[in-house]
Amino acid sequence: MGYLLVNLPLYFTGNQWNPLKAAATAVTILTVVSTGFFIYQDSQSLYARKQQSIPVIVAWTRFFSGDLKTQLLPTLKGCFYKCHFIERHEQKLFQQDASAYVLHGRDINMSDLPPATPRQLKVLMLMESPYHTGSPIHQVPPNYFNATMTYRRDSRYFFPYGQFVNLSSKDIGRNSGAVYKKKVRSMLKRKTRGALIFVSNCQTPSKRERVIKELGQYTEVTVRGGCENQLSFGNGTRRFSCKRDCDDDALIGQFG
Numbered sequence: 001m002g003y004l005l006v007n008l009p010l011y012f013t014g015n016q017w018n019p020l021k022a023a024a025t026a027v028t029i030l031t032v033v034s035t036g037f038f039i040y041q042d043s044q045s046l047y048a049r050k051q052q053s054i055p056v057i058v059a060w061t062r063f064f065s066g067d068l069k070t071q072l073l074p075t076l077k078g079c080f081y082k083c084h085f086i087e088r089h090e091q092k093l094f095q096q097d098a099s100a101y102v103l104h105g106r107d108i109n110m111s112d113l114p115p116a117t118p119r120q121l122k123v124l125m126l127m128e129s130p131y132h133t134g135s136p137i138h139q140v141p142p143n144y145f146n147a148t149m150t151y152r153r154d155s156r157y158f159f160p161y162g163q164f165v166n167l168s169s170k171d172i173g174r175n176s177g178a179v180y181k182k183k184v185r186s187m188l189k190r191k192t193r194g195a196l197i198f199v200s201n202c203q204t205p206s207k208r209e210r211v212i213k214e215l216g217q218y219t220e221v222t223v224r225g226g227c228e229n230q231l232s233f234g235n236g237t238r239r240f241s242c243k244r245d246c247d248d249d250a251l252i253g254q255f256g
Contacts, residue, residue: 055099056084058091060114061107068104068125075159102149108136116144123157125149131205194219200226 059068069087076085084094091098100121101114106128116122124145126133149157164179172178195215202209212231215221223231 054082054084056086056091056094056096057100057102058098058114059085059087060101061104061109063104064106068102068107072102072125100147103145105137106132106134108134108140110136110139113140113144116141121147123147123149125159127151127159127161193222195221197221197223197231198225199223199231202227202230 059072061068063071067087069085073085076083083099086094098114098120100123102123102125103113105124105126114120114122122145124137124147126137126148127150128134147156149155149159151160152158167178167180172180197212199208199212209227209231212221212223
């Protein structure tokens with residue numbers, strides 16, 4: 001903070017000292033100095049508030065065997081808004097309350113929930129269908145969550161499995177996984193087999209395994225994943241032997 005140097009003149013009436021004018025001048029100067037000091041203090045407080053205005057979002061649970069932060073952090077790339085997205089053990093590094101907690105529905109621990117306060121978002125993050133939400137979620141107190149993050153479009157925060165976006169020629173050059181007409185046509189020319197299904201849940205409520213078997217009666221269906229043995233029969237469904245280093249391009253070339 002700087003200092004204000006004030007030259008206080010002496011007030012005389014003729015050859016007589018005028019204490020009233022001198023006192024009025026002193027009060028005026030004191031007011032100016034005090035106002036400047038409080039403006040400086042307010043500016044410092046405003047700066048501190050601005051520094052703390054960046055919201056803190058806490059990944060409260062894990063995401064299956066991995067970190068929820070690792071799962072969600074890439075989605076913030078290029079986001080216009082700023083935030084601190086942290087794991088729960090990192091909260092001690094921030095001198096402010098969390099603005100939101102994100103909890104993965106399948107990893108909820110009823111004995112370890114963040115406190116329910118109306119000023120904070122409690123976001124339920126789930127990529128499973130309602131049938132596979134898991135039992136703990138049904139034990140959560142009513143109205144505990146005030147936001148959702150799922151693959152459903154009616155979620156407050158839409159989190160799809162994937163989506164198609166338009167790419168510029170520069171983007172295509174940088175992204176080897178980009179799909180464009182020329183690449184698709186090239187894949188179709190190399191296509192030698194029928195349908196390819198990746199599936200590891202062999203007993204589903206929707207009974208999709210029955211559909212796979214029935215489809216195999218009319219066309220060749222290759223099953224990959226944990227259900228290869230159960231769904232590979234002589235009715236058109238078969239296994240596809242592929243080494244561990246079998247890449248996506250080889251699979252797409254045969255089944256795309």
